[in-house]
Amino acid sequence: MEDLPTTLRSALAKNGHDILILDPTDKAYTKQLTSLNRDVVHNPAIIVQPATTRDVCAVVKLAKKHALRVVIAGGRHGHDCLADGALCIDLSRMRKVDVDAYNRTVTVEGGCKLGDMDKACQPFGLAAVTGTNPDTGVVGLSTAGGAGYPSRLYGMAVDNMVGAEVVLA
Numbered sequence: 258m259e260d261l262p263t264t265l266r267s268a269l270a271k272n273g274h275d276i277l278i279l280d281p282t283d284k285a286y287t288k289q290l291t292s293l294n295r296d297v298v299h300n301p302a303i304i305v306q307p308a309t310t311r312d313v314c315a316v317v318k319l320a321k322k323h324a325l326r327v328v329i330a331g332g333r334h335g336h337d338c339l340a341d342g343a344l345c346i347d348l349s350r351m352r353k354v355d356v357d358a359y360n361r362t363v364t365v366e367g368g369c370k371l372g373d374m375d376k377a378c379q380p381f382g383l384a385a386v387t388g389t390n391p392d393t394g395v396v397g398l399s400t401a402g403g404a405g406y407p408s409r410l411y412g413m414a415v416d417n418m419v420g421a422e423v424v425l426a
Contacts, residue, residue, distance in 0.1 A: 262303055265319055274315050277306040277350070289347060290339060299337070301328065301345035308350045313367070313424050320344050321426040331368055332394020356381055362419060369395045386411045 262280040269276050279286040280303050289304050302325075307313045320327045330338040330347040339345055348368030354377035355364040363385060365374055372391025378384060387405045388398050395414075400421075403414025411417060 261323065261325075264323075265303065265305070265316075268319055269312075269315055272315060274312045275308045276312045276316065279304040279306070291333065299339040299341045301339050301341070301343045304330075304339075304345045304347050306347045306350050310351075310367075310422060310424065313346060313348075313351075316344070316346055317424050317426050329367075331396050332370055332392065332398070334393060334397060356383065358383065365395045367396050371395060371398070385414070386417045387414045 262278055262282075266278050269278070279289060281300065286304060289306075290300065305316050307316060317327065319325075326340065326343040328337050328340045328343045328345050329335075330345050330349070333339075337343075348366070351366035351368040352370065352373050353366045354369055354374050356377050357363070358381040361383060363374055363378060363383070370391060371385075371387050371389075371393045374385055374387070374395055375391065384407060385395075385405075386407045387393075387395065387403050389405055399414040399418055401415075405414065408414075
């Protein structure tokens with residue numbers, strides 16, 4: 258049987274997915290091992306970088322089929338976002354931000370960071386109830402509670418979430 262990176266590349270390419278797949282033999286792999294949590298240094302078996310939710314769904318299905326441990330790297334603050342031997346779904350290519358100024362809502366992709374969201378909100382005079390470090394991932398911070406300067410008036414980031422698109426195996 259062919260090796261796992263080749264198997265994944267082949268299966269994903271067949272269905273027209275735009276997913277970068279990096280393994281320890283790729284030069285770009287080492288550059289992707291940066292985590293903002295300096296206490297943890299890991300080496301996932303494979304790093305995949307999807308561009309869309311459809312791509313994420315395809316990777317999750319393949320991971321389930323091959324019984325792989327899946328970890329997520331969004332803002333890269335988590336202790337196991339680059340866990341040893343895991344298939345790491347790196348959302349760094351998914352950083353789109355849409356601001357609906359009329360409804361005062363913001364829609365972000367899974368790899369969006371606070372700095373991305375703040376920059377998109379500024380022209381509309383809006384600020385999100387989140388943390389203060391621009392390198393923190395919006396999704397991880399929000400689902401873990403998420404406190405910031407406006408929290409005393411408006412609650413935690415999670416209290417202000419309107420919805421989420423979740424990918425399940």
